[in-house]
Amino acid sequence: MYDLVVIGGGPAGLAAAYQAYQHGLRNILILERDKELGGILNQCIHNGFGLHRFGEQLTGPEYAGRFIKMLNDTNVQVSLDTMVLDVTPDKKVHCVSKKEGYRIIDAKSVILCMGCRERTRGAIGIPGTRPAGIYTAGTAQRYANIEGYMVGKRVLILGSGDIGLIMARRMTLEGAKVLACVELMPYSSGLTRNIVQCLQDFNIPLYLSHTITDIQGNGRVEKVIVAKVGPDRKPIPGTEMEFDCDTILLSVGLIPENELTRQAGIEMDPHTKGAVVYENMETSIPGVFASGNVVQVHDLVDFVSGESELAGASAAEYVEKGEPESGRVLNLQVGDGVGYTVPQRVRMGNVDKNVTVSFRVRRIYGTSSIVVKSGDTVVARFKRERMTPGEMEHITLPRVLLEKAPQDTLTVQAEEAQKS
Ligand SMILES: Cc1cc2nc3c(=O)[nH]c(=O)nc-3n(C[C@H](O)[C@H](O)[C@H](O)COP(=O)(O)OP(=O)(O)OC[C@H]3O[C@@H](n4cnc5c(N)ncnc54)[C@H](O)[C@@H]3O)c2cc1C
Numbered sequence: 001m002y003d004l005v006v007i008g009g010g011p012a013g014l015a016a017a018y019q020a021y022q023h024g025l026r027n028i029l030i031l032e033r034d035k036e037l038g039g040i041l042n043q044c045i046h047n048g049f050g051l052h053r054f055g056e057q058l059t060g061p062e063y064a065g066r067f068i069k070m071l072n073d074t075n076v077q078v079s080l081d082t083m084v085l086d087v088t089p090d091k092k093v094h095c096v097s098k099k100e101g102y103r104i105i106d107a108k109s110v111i112l113c114m115g116c117r118e119r120t121r122g123a124i125g126i127p128g129t130r131p132a133g134i135y136t137a138g139t140a141q142r143y144a145n146i147e148g149y150m151v152g153k154r155v156l157i158l159g160s161g162d163i164g165l166i167m168a169r170r171m172t173l174e175g176a177k178v179l180a181c182v183e184l185m186p187y188s189s190g191l192t193r194n195i196v197q198c199l200q201d202f203n204i205p206l207y208l209s210h211t212i213t214d215i216q217g218n219g220r221v222e223k224v225i226v227a228k229v230g231p232d233r234k235p236i237p238g239t240e241m242e243f244d245c246d247t248i249l250l251s252v253g254l255i256p257e258n259e260l261t262r263q264a265g266i267e268m269d270p271h272t273k274g275a276v277v278y279e280n281m282e283t284s285i286p287g288v289f290a291s292g293n294v295v296q297v298h299d300l301v302d303f304v305s306g307e308s309e310l311a312g313a314s315a316a317e318y319v320e321k322g323e324p325e326s327g328r329v330l331n332l333q334v335g336d337g338v339g340y341t342v343p344q345r346v347r348m349g350n351v352d353k354n355v356t357v358s359f360r361v362r363r364i365y366g367t368s369s370i371v372v373k374s375g376d377t378v379v380a381r382f383k384r385e386r387m388t389p390g391e392m393e394h395i396t397l398p399r400v401l402l403e404k405a406p407q408d409t410l411t412v413q414a415e416e417a418q419k420s
Helices: 011-022 039-043 060-072 137-147 162-173 192-202 259-263 301-321
Strands: 002-007 028-031 047-049 077-079 082-087 092-097 101-112 116-118 134-136 154-158 177-182 210-216 223-228 241-244 247-250 254-256 288-290 329-334 345-347 354-359 368-374 377-384 393-398 409-416
Touching: 002 011, 002 301, 011 028, 011 039, 011 060, 011 101, 011 301, 028 101, 039 060, 039 137, 047 060, 060 301, 082 259, 101 301, 116 137, 134 137, 137 162, 137 247, 154 162, 154 210, 162 177, 162 192, 162 247, 177 210, 288 301, 368 393, 377 393
Parallel strands: 002 028, 002 101, 028 077, 101 288, 134 247, 154 177, 154 247, 329 409
Antiparallel strands: 082 092, 092 101, 116 254, 210 223, 223 241, 329 345, 354 393, 368 377, 368 409
């Protein structure tokens, strides 16, 4: 029996396994379906990773490489090319690989680190014919950066998520003409630094409040029709623009890869589409933890590592001491302008000094506050100069303030500053 089985060997799995080792576990196994560790970072050859963690601008493979190097100095075991098919509530992990066939692995604790996948054309239902030349941005990135193929020459990007923005720059550097990036919402869902460095620096127009209304092409994409949308997000007739292009890249959102989580019967959060987690990243099944993009879609990998280190340390504590003291449980709820919170629950018996809560706002805010309330009582207030849905927010709630909450619910909400 393993002390800990980590499912997924991306940045989340690597950090979680290393931290569990640092906290004393010696019998740890990482199961990864790909042929190498590193997860999505392996195809992210641009820099910008690790500014918070290492104070350096690293590429994705360099960032993953740092953690892989640290793991090489431990006895953490890795099974590559191994697909996990099922996790049961009693922590039996069913997996299959060419080398070892079908295995059922017993674990004292499990950390779910399966990351997320991209939404496709089918998921958002774009009208038009079904020619070749439509890719998710991440697929195009893999072709360009790992397989060595260019997917097209005249490109339109739908969605302004970070992957689409990064690929606008990447395709341009490889000689393609990126005609525009088209975004349904009145704001971009990507990081501001990516809008500047990947679109503005290359004079690629960003059409906010626009969408694709038709895709035309015989065999391959030939033309795309884009129209402005109203506040109801419906196309406005008469605002159509035509783009002659051979390729569409979709950057229209990521879906946490939670089939295993649901199969295990773990309580899910409809806002994050990931597991409901406690303050220590434990799910509703004792001894099963989750971290990284499978819990919430992160913008920066540095935060994935931090969250996963907490999961790794918590798994070690669970194996050594059992379930933590629960005490009073506070339920976090989303209030005005907030999309979700992680964690969703806080067991006061397991809070030493403070709890960090992550979330995203649902629209752009100027000077504003994040307010944490319990009933009508304001428990904490944090000032912000600016908040956007593309950038994850973090607040740290000290235990002393949490103890003052009159009710067992805490509502996190965003408030625009009053203009004087
Ligand atoms: C295109 C792109 C650009 C980005 N750019 C930046 C950037 O510039 N700076 C930055 O800080 N962050 C960036 N990020 C974000 C960062 O890369 C992610 O937040 C991070 O990789 C998430 O880590 P993860 O381990 O949760 O998921 P992943 O990296 O997706 O790893 C999940 C792993 O789990 C494995 N897995 C899944 N299911 C199973 C299963 N059933 N059995 C076995 N293995 C399984 C997968 O194969 C994968 O290796 C970018 C992300 C993308 C996609």
